[in-house]
Structures are given as C-alpha cells and as structure tokens.
Amino acid sequence: MNHIKLLFFATIRDRAGVKSLEMDIPVDMTIEDLKDKLSIDYPNLKESMKSVLMTINREYAFDEAVVPSNAEIGMFPPVSGG
C-alpha cells in the first residue's frame, strides 16, 4: 500500500468538510482510480470529481498518472486568484 496525503481547497474543501486527509491506497492506483474511490467513500465529493483539478507533489496531474508513495495530492476547482 502507498501512504498519501490529500489537501482540499476552496469548494472542494467546503464539500469535504476537512482541509486534509491521510490514507493508504494500492500501489498501482491512478489519479482516475483515486477520484472513483473518493466518489464512493465521500459521497459529498462525487459531483466535484467531474471538474476537480488534481496535483501530485504540486504539479498538475491527469487521469492516467499513477499515484506515487508518500504523494501530496492537491484537489481543487479551477483557480480564480489575481
């Protein structure tokens, strides 16, 4: 199993109700698999998973990417700073 840390921001954090989570995931899990898992484990997040931006260790990550061990995973809506 891989140990990972999830960080939620903005609307995703509001829906998750927490700022961060730590969890263990299978070693071959992809970003897409992780989104599917979160949709099931946290029904509040299901709707958000369609448009969420995901990062692995502070770089944007896409569905096929495999989540590495000890990854810091960021989850948030499109940015709106400035």
Added chain:
Amino acid sequence: MNHIKLLFFATIRDRAGVKSLEMDIPVDMTIEDLKDKLSIDYPNLKESMKSVLMTINREYAFDEAVVPSNAEIGMFPPVSGG
C-alpha cells in the same frame, strides 16, 4: 509694438546664455520672422533656429503663426523626458 517674453530651455538656453528675455516686436510678426530676428540679434542662436521647437502661450506654434501681444514664447529642442 507687442511686448513678449521669451523662455529658453535645454540646449537653446545654454546657447542663449540666459533663461528668458523680454522684448518688443512689431504687431504682425510671425514665428518665422521672430526666428529670423533672433538669428540676427543673437548669432549664437542662429544654428539652433533650424530645429528649434517654438510655443506660443504653452501651445506648439509654427512658422506662419502671428505672435500675439503679451505672448509667452517657449523655445527648446525636441523633448527628451521620461
């Protein structure tokens, strides 16, 4: 006769050796006539008269313009501020 005030700036002032002059000129004198007069009265300014910018009461003025009474005439090279 018209009484006028001349203000010199930058290279023109350096050549004139003074910052300003007051003088009386004929009532129908144009900017071109005034430059001719200055070329004769102040030989140091002769060379400058070819490229000098002239203003009447703080607006750019051109050869044909007649110099009004009590005019404030500015004389300077192309600007180089910023």
Added chain:
Amino acid sequence: MEPFNFPTIFSVTESEIDLNDLLAKITLTTTGAAAIFTGMVRGETNRGDAHITDYLEYEAYIPMAEEKMKQVADEIRAKWPIVEGIAIVQRIGKLYPKTPTTLIACTAAHRDTGVFDAARYGIDRLKEIVPVWKKEIGPDGTEWVEGDYIPKPGE
C-alpha cells in the same frame, strides 16, 4: 550583466503589497523601464452580473502557488529574454475594495522590447495556473469565484 544576477521575487503574503519596495528590488543598474500590473478588489462590478462586493476572502495552496509563480517567471524569461527583474505577488486573506491583491512587475533596459507584454502575460498566466481562489462576500451572501482554465499536462 549575466542572467543569473536577474532578481526574481515571488510570494504569497498576508501583508500589504508595497510597490515602491518591490520595484526597487527588481531595478538593476541596467534597468530603464518597468511595467507593473496590479489587481485590486472591485467593490462595484458593472460588467456581466452587476453586483456589490463587501470583501473577498483569498486562499492559496501556498507552496505550490510559489512554485507556479516561479514557473510563470521562467516562462516570461523564455519568451522575453530582455526582461531583467520579475516580481510576482499574491496577497491572501480578507481583502476589502480598493486593496491591491496581486502584482506582477517586469523590468528591462528599454520600454520598447516587450516589457509591457511580459507583464500582461504574467498576470494572465497567474490567473490560469497559480493555485489561488477567492470567495466573494456581498449583500446577497457568499459565493466562490469560478475559474475556468484547465491546465494541460506539463503546465
């Protein structure tokens, strides 16, 4: 002047944005021009869905935001090698109308070699890839401002 001497400042901060200080920090002996963009909280918006804003609440994924600001600066330098200094700042927290919230500044020897375009590019990219979000608090309640840019792989 070697490029490795060129200052790059990027920060996410809760403090006031000091334009004088930032400009001084990216001004070199060879610098003759600076283009600076600032964004501020609009209290009254008339374009699109017209509304009043009491304040904005900004948050950031700070370490990633600073890394992405660095990336924006690198992109600017790749496109406009004439740029000397770059400052990119995002203020976060509760910010009221008229308050500057972000700054991007680029310096160069001359004003006619792209320094304006570089600053313009910087603010556009900041609003695409730097992870910062804002929530608007107004008389009609609270609403997250929605972004619409989806970064591509490698961004």
Added chain:
Amino acid sequence: MEPFNFPTIFSVTESEIDLNDLLAKITLTTTGAAAIFTGMVRGETNRGDAHITDYLEYEAYIPMAEEKMKQVADEIRAKWPIVEGIAIVQRIGKLYPKTPTTLIACTAAHRDTGVFDAARYGIDRLKEIVPVWKKEIGPDGTEWVEGDYIPKPGE
C-alpha cells in the same frame, strides 16, 4: 460612475515618486486593474552607443509640461473610455541610476479592455510632447539627450 468623478493626476515634481500613494489616488470602488509604467535612470546602457551614466539632470517647462500631461490624459480617455483614473508624473532635478524618473498609471474595472495599451500610449506621448529635457553626466562628460519628435499643429 460618471466620468467627471474620474481622477486625473499630473505633476512635475522634485520629490520621490510614491507608487503606493499614486495608485491609491486613482483607485475607485469600480476599479479592478491598474497598469503602471515607470522609467528610471539607467546607470549602464548597452544598446546603441554603450556607455556609463553617473546621473541625469532633468529640467522642464513646468506649466506647459503640466498642460501637456493633461492633454495626454485627455487623449487616453478619448481612445480608451474604459480608463478610470490616470496619473502622469515627471520627476526633475539631479537623478541617480535606479531612481524612477517618470510614472504613468491607468486604472480600469478589468484588465482586458485596454488598460495596458493606455499606459503604453501615455508614456510614448509623454516622450513626444511634454516639454522635459535631460542632460547626461558620465565619465566622458556632459551631454544633452536628443529627442527627435516634432509636434504637429494642434498637438
């Protein structure tokens, strides 16, 4: 927001240019963006005739310079009616390398309606029609910097 409320600042000054203060003065409740240009004294010039500058000495035909700055602001408003506040400042006197000598700043509700172009236009026009001159003092002596723009009737 009526246009007659839009602030226009223009000044020729011997004092330091305070960007924070000027920006605050041209920021309205409806303002969301500012584009600011500053020029500074270059101590080391590498384009064209490369040389070192110890300092510049600026002078102005002050009352006319302020009238022409007002004209530049009017031209900006005619071309970019979205511009809200405008500040145009020229510092004069003896100014050393790295010192900001001029500023032109424009504010608007949004950044994508011409505010960058407005600031760019402003500095270009300032260098064409505002009566200010500078003399360069360097290791090889003193030289007036030559302008080349000849204003047309009505400018």
